[in-house]
Amino acid sequence: MVHPIRSAFLPPAECAHLDAEADSPMSPTFVFFRSVVLTLAVGLFLLASGSAARRPRAQVAFWATAALVHLVWWFLPELEGIWSQAGRWMVTIWVGALVTAVLLTVPFALLLAGRWLLGRRMPAGTQAHGPRVQLLYVGLSLVVGIAVSFGTVGGPLVREEVVQVSGLPEGLDGLRIANIGDVHVGPFIKPADLTAAVNLVNARKVDLLAITGDLIDDLDQLEPTLDALERSQALPVLSILGNHDKYPNEAAIVAALKLRNPRIEVLINSSIQIHPRGVPLRVAGVDYPLAADGRHMLPRDEQDAAMLRFADLAFAQMAPGEPLVVLSHHPEFFPIASARGAILTLSSHTHGGQVRLFGRPVIAAYDYMHGIYREGNAYLDVSSGLGHWLPLRIGVPREISIVTLRRG
Known part of the structure; x- marks a missing residue:
């Protein structure tokens, strides 16, 4: 805009x-x-x-x-x-x-x-x-x-995934979590597009809706964007921040999200215990490791150090053996999350590579680009995103991902 x-x-x-x-x-x-x-x-x-x-x-x-x-x-x-x-x-x-x-x-x-x-x-x-x-x-x-x-402009697709988790509490068997990331409400994605996506998620009968960062680029459309999220039948909506949310609009976005509590829960290096289906589940959200000048690609050692600090804060209230789901805009947080006991990490950020030829990203900038990854008993889902700040996608359609947890 x-x-x-x-x-x-x-x-x-x-x-x-x-x-x-x-x-x-x-x-x-x-x-x-x-x-x-x-x-x-x-x-x-x-x-x-x-x-x-x-x-x-x-x-x-x-x-x-x-x-x-x-x-x-x-x-x-x-x-x-x-x-x-x-x-x-x-x-x-x-x-x-x-x-x-x-x-x-x-x-x-x-x-x-x-x-x-x-x-x-x-x-x-x-x-x-x-x-x-x-x-x-x-x-x-x-x-x-x-x-x-x-x-x-077309889409989005709904990608359904089922993961087998060893030791999953019986009450969480069949739990369905929707991952909507990289919405980028602005010139190319409207609040009405987000409304349609939430309606799709509602029709699929999900238990939780996670917004995994980069919700909005144009603050003029912030209120109708939050109105769209409140249409979710899976409440509270769990949200974290992405790099577009943080620079330079973080203060406005965080204030708006917090005003909508308890219907929208924003997690910034923090966690919350919820009770889907009456069973306790810990959901933690970590911040994006953004440089002070707005650069979104820190050197790897600085990025890892920042993520470890975020993990210490986000997991501080976690009880031993408590089932844990993590929201991280940056998918490179996955090894840390899995080491801390997370059964599922939900991410976005990569746009699936934005351009894929013959099923492979032209530029593989990250270790985890798109889809489901597994490390031991931990899983990562990386969404290609509902929107885009640059209207250029080849072989990577807009998508919503839904992950169903099953007892392994």
Whole structure:
């Protein structure tokens, strides 16, 4: 979103802190202006690549389309209903095509250079490169952009998992926990999308709903977002913070979540004992190891040290032998959670890699990317997320995961 952030939940003295939002490389504002810059770069590349792109009709078509897309993008937070859906399709197709075009720039530039060198050795009057190369460049970008849009605007899928836990109390056999993470309510995901997801979870008869971080990017939509969570029939809703929640909007989000207690329970290096089906269950939530300047990728040794500190705080009230479920936005907390006796850890953060080809992430930035992992009697579920701050998903659809516990 490119409009100033306002929130009834944030004290006036802290409003200046929100100005940092525009500087965050993951903020909606930053993504918007990054798109503008990349659009200019692609337009200039097309202009320099041959005479076909210099024709007035081609120039008008490209720049008019770019202006329309970014105008719709600018006002996307105010659009509702079918207009919002159409606007998100348009912007998503554009971003997918734009990213593809940028990735294709180097190989196509080399191809054009090769054809130009070859043309210098050809007889006079022979065309060395015409509109075919440019048409292929634009065509491939659009095809990928359209394909990407189905993964970002369509869905979500519901992924059901069953895990066998040795020593699980009989009363917790069959307990169903929904994991909704990386919602990113903002320009591309609306509170209505979260409402639909909660309705899906309600229809699946879950016992617990866990929000595993990165709930919201646009504080203007915070109240309807919390209204959507309160539709859950599995109360209280258990929530933790992700890196997008923490920088720079942590104060507003935490205040809003706490105002909704006891219907929404926010866990920040703390735990709560709940009684689903009348059986005691400890649920702990750990914070995200974020650097003071907002960087979300700490060096591994600093990250591990921070996670160990969080674990000491979050598990302080745990009784020996008490069944424990852990919520951690960052999936790399799993080894610590399993060592402390957690039977299940729920995470998100990775977006499933965002781009997967032949079932594998193009960039595997984490040890645990997506799906179910097991370590002894402990399990980890990593959701690919309900939303996105960058509308680009290839082979990784939006999802809700539901984990059912069974006695092993």
